[in-house]
Amino acid sequence: MSTESKVTRLGLPGGGPSFTAPDLWSSGSLPGARLTPESRSILAEIATVVRFRKGETIFQEGESAEAAFNIITGMVKAYKLSPDGKPHIIGFRFADDLIGLPENGRYVNSAEAATAVTLYKMSGTAIETRLRQYPSLDFQLIGKLCNVLHDAQDHALLLSERRAATKLGLFLQMLEARQGQEGASSGEVFLPMSRSDIGSYTGISAEAVTRALRELSDRGAIGFRDRRHIQITDRAGLPMSVADTRHFRG
Amino acid sequence: MSTESKVTRLGLPGGGPSFTAPDLWSSGSLPGARLTPESRSILAEIATVVRFRKGETIFQEGESAEAAFNIITGMVKAYKLSPDGKPHIIGFRFADDLIGLPENGRYVNSAEAATAVTLYKMSGTAIETRLRQYPSLDFQLIGKLCNVLHDAQDHALLLSERRAATKLGLFLQMLEARQGQEGASSGEVFLPMSRSDIGSYTGISAEAVTRALRELSDRGAIGFRDRRHIQITDRAGLPMSVADTRHFRG
DNA sequence: CGTTACGTTGAGGTGGGTCAACGGGGGTGG
């Protein structure tokens, strides 16, 4: 299923795990500051590089959690199973993101490779040992967790919107912010995932995704370069889709 | 607005902050294990007790985060503002819960006292100092964060459900699990919050909350003792509200 | 070039939003 290659401490591509960790109370450094070289070398001792092909399952909800992962390249879909058994996407994870954090020894969600991905794989028990030894390390982990938590809360806020166009507007803003971190904020958003995946994340059907994008396009808020590349032409117009369409009463 | 009382290290009611922290990889102890007496006394040094009356704001999204809070008694509503300015409840917090965790020095959501509440208030910079000194302390904090994150993901899963009755079923299950931790799992759920608050949390209107509860009642899944106390009479029947009502095609 | 999955568009049905009206309970002031 997956290829796994042992690497030496010095041989890790990119110099070892590098998930970003914003500050907590002291807002000194910029959001997105990476692990210190020191921390990275500590984690590099226990990291291996693994690869998954598109569509492969990385881990599943409820499984005994033996390792956490740090994405090097590619995109990962994080999902949970609804009570009726259908999967719902709870997040898209990109380079530098940390996935596979457990609770009580078990994964709390599933993860699937949305594209071909390469990951650092770190044994949980080894991480735990290192955390107890190096205070600065888990301090950065706490910051990362706050970041993931923030994402989850934003997702919930998106899901509580009623109109499909508003959901898509927020979704595009989220993607732009993510992609803008690592390049010029060109105003163009890349959608690597399918309409169906977007629907699963935003809580609407794939058809409604198409129609909502068309609505935003008709409204002049966005433009299409192709089906996977969207230009944001009116950034302020994205979230306002609720207020002005609101049907007033006589 | 709020009463604040300095307390000595030994004088803290209950012996100091006591938020629960489940294990990460090593699933040795039960979920809900509290801080060790050692950790609590460390935090007790920097904790004060504060009180808020029902309806008072504890902190607001975007404010400079000077302190984190640990609930002693009462219930707190955590909410965020939608892009259109309306508040959406993202969680209900109870005794032992930790609130006010910041990102980049600012609160990421607002909190309001839903009942009269008493809290431990801990200065952020003091916590940060302690975390750097005592590795075991922030290790427990990491566990707590995973727990909060899990809650946020469950909330998102609830919001992605379409039928109101299913949302309410999941909501009742969540409340029962929370309340069951600290007492006999009597099958009775207490709803301290208003219908409107439930609607805000589940993403539906207050009227729809009433109708969904009635639907569950008609279905035999729940029974009413009064408007705030619900008996769960068919636990398995709560989540199935989607599948069986599903309109089939000919 | 065939096959398959994805994307789009259209038509019809429905769940829940919205508004309106009423009932009930708790708090306040007389």
Place this chain on the structure above:
DNA sequence: CCACCCCCGTTGACCCACCTCAACGTAACG
């Protein structure tokens, strides 16, 4: 202690946005 009031909860009526299904167009893959 009672009267009043205001807010919460409930119920009904109507309508719209989105789900569902179906059909077709299109890109990706061998």
